[in-house]
Amino acid sequence: xxxxxxxxxxxxxxxxxxxxxxxxxxxxxxxxxxxxxxxxxxxxxxxxxxxxxxxxxxxxxxxxxxxxxxxxxxxxxxxxxxxxxxxxxxxxxxxxxxxxxxxxxxxxxxxxxxxxxxxxxxxxxxxxxxxxxxxxxxxxxxxxxxxxxxxxxxxxxxxxxxxxxxxxxxxxxxxxxxxxxxxxxxxxxxxxxxxxxxxxxxxxxxxxxxxxxxxxxxxxxxxxxxxxxxxxxxxxxxxxxxxxxxxxxxxxxxxxxxxxxxxxxxxxxxxxxxxxxxxxxxxxxxxxxxxxxxxxxxxxxxxxxx
Numbered sequence: 001x002x003x004x005x006x007x008x009x010x011x012x013x014x015x016x017x018x019x020x021x022x023x024x025x026x027x028x029x030x031x032x033x034x035x036x037x038x039x040x041x042x043x044x045x046x047x048x049x050x051x052x053x054x055x056x057x058x059x060x061x062x063x064x065x066x067x068x069x070x071x072x073x074x075x076x077x078x079x080x081x082x083x084x085x086x087x088x089x090x091x092x093x094x095x096x097x098x099x100x101x102x103x104x105x106x107x108x109x110x111x112x113x114x115x116x117x118x119x120x121x122x123x124x125x126x127x128x129x130x131x132x133x134x135x136x137x138x139x140x141x142x143x144x145x146x147x148x149x150x151x152x153x154x155x156x157x158x159x160x161x162x163x164x165x166x167x168x169x170x171x172x173x174x175x176x177x178x179x180x181x182x183x184x185x186x187x188x189x190x191x192x193x194x195x196x197x198x199x200x201x202x203x204x205x206x207x208x209x210x211x212x213x214x215x216x217x218x219x220x221x222x223x224x225x226x227x228x229x230x231x232x233x234x235x236x237x238x239x240x241x242x243x244x245x246x247x248x249x250x251x252x253x254x255x256x257x258x259x260x261x262x263x264x265x266x267x268x269x270x271x272x273x274x275x276x277x278x279x280x281x282x283x284x285x286x287x288x289x290x291x292x293x294x295x296x297x298x299x300x301x302x303x304x305x306x
Contacts (some may be wrong), residue, residue: 028149028158030165032158034108036048036154037154038153041129041212043213044209044210045287047059048107048108057074059135060130060135062137063210065136065137066189068118070134071121082100085099086098098120100118102117110159115139117134135210138190145159145162145296148289150292151291170255172192172300174191176188177280190206190294191279194253196253198224203216203222203281204280206279213264213265214264215266216281217281219265222281223249246267247266248264255303258303258305289303289304
């Protein structure tokens with residue numbers, strides 16, 4: 001059986017930083033049902049997910065992952081059987097996993113039945129301090145309009161047009177990824193065109209709630225300035241391998257009429273884009289915004305900077 005490449009990009013996990021607690025509002029805009037969010041490693045978002053009427057379990061909310069993943073140990077506990085091979089791939093790694101199908105996934109009052117998932121040993125990722133039992137990906141999230149409300153620490157999932165009617169702001173178009181065009185069964189990544197203050201050209205960034213840092217690949221081809229040689233960081237991804245990152249000069253990021261100032265980007269030392277990252281030039285963590293509306297059906301985002 002062929003092994004599909006899910007083009008899943010590993011979340012970057014750096015040193016944890018405290019995040020001030022803000023009291024959550026009781027409801028999402030338009031009284032859409034809300035689901036609490038918890039933060040780990042500063043910007044990574046944890047949400048409660050039930051699987052086959054069991055749980056809820058802590059999952060990483062990850063718009064950068066195409067297919068929902070369940071920790072192999074949890075799958076064993078729930079008697080979820082494998083149905084074939086798969087692969088988890090990202091920048092610089094490609095590791096085996098397994099496919100399976102679950103009867104039901106639930107996030108708050110939002111449910112999807114008969115879902116294909118990936119079974120993968122998340123111990124490698126949990127070594128960074130996340131302690132999650134799964135990763136909630138775009139294959140689930142794409143069925144809803146989604147508001148990530150960082151200010152009030154809540155997730156809003158809407159099957160109607162309520163959220164888009166309540167959230168005002170410029171509509172930033174989401175670009176179509178080549179990977180999704182080549183494989184209709186995969187959801188399209190959330191990619192936007194931006195300009196950086198020191199940028200040599202417009203670039204494409206993936207809106208990624210699963211990473212806790214903004215990242216650029218091949219930074220020397222994107223920026224008119226060099227690395228900050230004195231700053232380096234160590235991080236890890238889904239494969240557990242330790243990697244070294246260099247800091248880049250602070251950038252202002254402009255999405256059409258919207259500007260996000262003072263963004264600290266990192267670049268993976270020695271990194272090159274590969275087949276898993278060929279659609280975009282880097283990642284932008286959604287923790288940098290006060291709130292983010294993703295309209296999957298309309299293929300646009302509303303980005304509200306802090």
